[in-house]
Amino acid sequence: MSADIQVMEVMTIMGIKVSPLERIDSDVLTTLRELMNASLKHAFITDHMLERCTTGDPNFRRKDILVAYENDELVGVLIGGIRRSAPPDMVSEHRSVGWVKAVAVRPGPHRAEILGSLLREFEGLMKEEDKNRLRACDFASWHFFPGIEVHHDFYIEELMRHGFSKVSECVDYEVDLLRFYIPQRIKRLEERLMKEGLSFKRASRGDEGRVAEWVKRKFSSFWAYEAKLSFSFKKPKIWVVEKDGRILGFSVYGALEPNWFGPIGVDPEARARGIGSVLLFKCLQDMRLEGTRIAVIPWTSHLFFYTQVPAISAVKHYWIMEKKL
Numbered sequence: 370m371s372a373d374i375q376v377m378e379v380m381t382i383m384g385i386k387v388s389p390l391e392r393i394d395s396d397v398l399t400t401l402r403e404l405m406n407a408s409l410k411h412a413f414i415t416d417h418m419l420e421r422c423t424t425g426d427p428n429f430r431r432k433d434i435l436v437a438y439e440n441d442e443l444v445g446v447l448i449g450g451i452r453r454s455a456p457p458d459m460v461s462e463h464r465s466v467g468w469v470k471a472v473a474v475r476p477g478p479h480r481a482e483i484l485g486s487l488l489r490e491f492e493g494l495m496k497e498e499d500k501n502r503l504r505a506c507d508f509a510s511w512h513f514f515p516g517i518e519v520h521h522d523f524y525i526e527e528l529m530r531h532g533f534s535k536v537s538e539c540v541d542y543e544v545d546l547l548r549f550y551i552p553q554r555i556k557r558l559e560e561r562l563m564k565e566g567l568s569f570k571r572a573s574r575g576d577e578g579r580v581a582e583w584v585k586r587k588f589s590s591f592w593a594y595e596a597k598l599s600f601s602f603k604k605p606k607i608w609v610v611e612k613d614g615r616i617l618g619f620s621v622y623g624a625l626e627p628n629w630f631g632p633i634g635v636d637p638e639a640r641a642r643g644i645g646s647v648l649l650f651k652c653l654q655d656m657r658l659e660g661t662r663i664a665v666i667p668w669t670s671h672l673f674f675y676t677q678v679p680a681i682s683a684v685k686h687y688w689i690m691e692k693k694l
């Protein structure tokens with residue numbers, strides 16, 4: 370008897386059943402949100418986030434969501450994804466990758482078995498589709514979190530037991546805007562840059578095409594998508610810095626999630642002059658003025674660029690994990 374058959378029998382005995390989600394509507398999403406928040410201690414998943422990462426993702430397929438039932442009670446979910454259509458220029462590069470965007474299993478005696486059966490089922494689906502790698506959870510622009518939060522010990526251990534290993538890492542900074550202020554140093558920096566002929570301005574709607582094209586050319590189509598989203602607000606949530614009509618940098622907030630800062634980017638030729646710091650403070654100040662209490666600076670490895678922000682109240686550390694199939 371093979372190990373797989375033994376496992377399946379164990380599953381049947383325990384009354385665990387894993388299957389693709391049968392339908393998706395707002396009631397189902399509410400149920401999934403509650404399950405995820407009850408099962409992922411360090412995650413705070415809102416309706417907006419869940420929708421963005423499922424039906425709001427142009428790559429979405431219902432069959433990439435697997436649910437686990439134990440004795441007819443919903444106990445686990447795995448939200449997967451593949452790059453099918455967006456951004457179009459990344460589809461070919463990502464054709465052999467499948468993503469576990471999030472996996473959540475209620476605490477209980479059979480938690481490890483349930484997680485294992487969700488992973489095995491998803492892995493089977495991905496193999497059928499000729500994927501040769503699984504990633505957790507860095508599905509840019511339609512991600513919940515960039516990786517597995519290091520204090521989610523259970524998930525890290527189980528993913529490792531199922532053949533995943535850490536391939537990269539990053540952090541989220543959380544900033545409590547109650548204690549936020551703009552240091553004099555930043556104000557002086559801005560004055561100096563303005564004297565040098567640079568202008569910092571919140572972009573207006575007419576700038577969208579030009580700015581998005583620049584962001585795509587200098588950085589990536591993910592960031593261009595996020596920059597475009599920032600123009601969908603009446604008052605675009607994006608700052609641009611220019612000199613002599615040439616864009617030198619940009620920074621965005623509130624695009625993917627209302628309280629997320631970023632992306633931010635400065636032309637490589639203009640870096641290390643303080644431009645990025647001024648852009649960063651412009652956005653955080655706007656977030657404060659919009660009434661945001663906790664701003665999140667997600668998915669970064671620029672540790673020292675962001676520690677200059679006063680009022681960092683938490684750091685979340687993530688492992689980005691991968692399994693070769």
Ligand SMILES: CC(C)(COP(=O)(O)OP(=O)(O)OC[C@H]1O[C@@H](n2cnc3c(N)ncnc32)[C@H](O)[C@@H]1OP(=O)(O)O)[C@@H](O)C(=O)NCCC(=O)NCCS
Binds near residue numbers: 631641669
């Ligand atoms: C990150 C980025 C936007 C910074 O822009 P910048 O104009 O070079 O920023 P600044 O000149 O204000 O700061 C540059 C450096 O000075 C450092 N610095 C800022 N204030 C400082 C201070 N008071 N004392 C000492 N160092 C300071 C920063 O730590 C930063 O170091 P780092 O590049 O090693 O992180 C730019 O490097 C970039 O576009 N990178 C590529 C895109 C990217 O990674 N974006 C961030 C994604 S999370």
